[in-house]
Amino acid sequence: MLALLIRDLRLAVRAGGGFGLGVAFFLILSALVPFGVGPDRAALAPVAPGILWVGALLACLLSLDRIFALDHEDGSLDLLATAPLPLEGAVAVKALAHWITTGLPLILAAPLFGVLLQLPPAAMPWLIVSLLVGTPALSMLGAFGAALTVGLRRGGLLMSLLVLPLYIPTLIFGAEVTRRGAEGLGAATPLVFLAGITLGALALIPFAASAALRVNLR
Amino acid sequence: MRLLAAEGLAVSRGGLRVIEGLGFTLDAGEALVLRGPNGIGKTTLLRCIAGLQPPAAGSIVLAEDAVAYAAHADGIKPALSVAENLAFWARVFGGTGAAAALRAMDLEALADRPAGALSAGQKRRLGLARLMVTGRPLWVLDEPTVSLDAASTLRFAEVVRAHLDGGGAALMATHIELGIAGARALDLTPYRASGAAPARPHSFNEAFA
Numbered sequence: 001m002l003a004l005l006i007r008d009l010r011l012a013v014r015a016g017g018g019f020g021l022g023v024a025f026f027l028i029l030s031a032l033v034p035f036g037v038g039p040d041r042a043a044l045a046p047v048a049p050g051i052l053w054v055g056a057l058l059a060c061l062l063s064l065d066r067i068f069a070l071d072h073e074d075g076s077l078d079l080l081a082t083a084p085l086p087l088e089g090a091v092a093v094k095a096l097a098h099w100i101t102t103g104l105p106l107i108l109a110a111p112l113f114g115v116l117l118q119l120p121p122a123a124m125p126w127l128i129v130s131l132l133v134g135t136p137a138l139s140m141l142g143a144f145g146a147a148l149t150v151g152l153r154r155g156g157l158l159m160s161l162l163v164l165p166l167y168i169p170t171l172i173f174g175a176e177v178t179r180r181g182a183e184g185l186g187a188a189t190p191l192v193f194l195a196g197i198t199l200g201a202l203a204l205i206p207f208a209a210s211a212a213l214r215v216n217l218r
Numbered sequence: 219m220r221l222l223a224a225e226g227l228a229v230s231r232g233g234l235r236v237i238e239g240l241g242f243t244l245d246a247g248e249a250l251v252l253r254g255p256n257g258i259g260k261t262t263l264l265r266c267i268a269g270l271q272p273p274a275a276g277s278i279v280l281a282e283d284a285v286a287y288a289a290h291a292d293g294i295k296p297a298l299s300v301a302e303n304l305a306f307w308a309r310v311f312g313g314t315g316a317a318a319a320l321r322a323m324d325l326e327a328l329a330d331r332p333a334g335a336l337s338a339g340q341k342r343r344l345g346l347a348r349l350m351v352t353g354r355p356l357w358v359l360d361e362p363t364v365s366l367d368a369a370s371t372l373r374f375a376e377v378v379r380a381h382l383d384g385g386g387a388a389l390m391a392t393h394i395e396l397g398i399a400g401a402r403a404l405d406l407t408p409y410r411a412s413g414a415a416p417a418r419p420h421s422f423n424e425a426f427a
Contacts, residue, residue: 003309014297075291218271
């Protein structure tokens, strides 16, 4: 499993990989919104948590179809399915690799983009905590969507339609944590819900996604 | 040692049965070459045996963790070097002997080259070298010699020969004569499904297959 993780990370960082794509998209979004909404704090600060979370979610979505599609095209997915590695483990590792190359850079870059969007400093720790707890669910649910649509021509559109509704609970609770943090209210309740969604996804998705992969490989 | 036994086997592709009533066995040290015209279902049969799709009827009895499958696509990552590609599969299968595999398929000089820069035949050789690092006894090969030149084909036949001598077995679909002594041939034409395919799919899943 470690070998698969190292290979996926190496592929993401080398030429043609998806590393940095999500962060670049996140940067563009956070830089453009102040131009559209206006730079004053009164207008930007209330919408900043929501925009940051929507940005993180879309940035994550951008690179989802690469999780399995590339391996399917060159035949490695067939070979992985016949390898001693359980397919559930392979799904979990590939989702983890996606999170490390997409989610983790987003979390590291988020405070900077929060400044661009006039997010109050008090909300920064909450933004980071909510992303840290919430983005693994984005990668996991995305791996499920990618597994369902692997092998379909132009499956990216279908995948977005399938995955976006699943992302909504994470978006609601993630943005809520940041918003309550910004207003100085207690954020424990939405944070617990957010963690619950993530843990549920981590526990169930590997099985669902590998079942979908097996059907698609027939 | 018996590595593979198939009995009353039927396989279907796209919901239609292509092969019916097929039975054969494969013991350690044996090679079986599948023959038959295009579309007879050689690839489908091999995918069934590799466990990628269930048979439509009949049974496949395999020794545990026996199969190393090589498809039309080699599963090579163009951004990784030849040695890295091979080392990855060696680690996944827990096998060893990556250096010996490179030597056997004459890839040593190319080891540090990115796999994306290889020619089709060189990629094929890398794909076949992967078999050697899996450490599995039963090689299931789908047209292994496509895009290999004459010298590489001979080299590959030697590798298969050595694998058989070491207690392995090989099941391959190929149109050319590999010249492996003692290899049996199995013509699939008599097992072509009679066309009495079920008018309706068996299950919900098959309707979307």
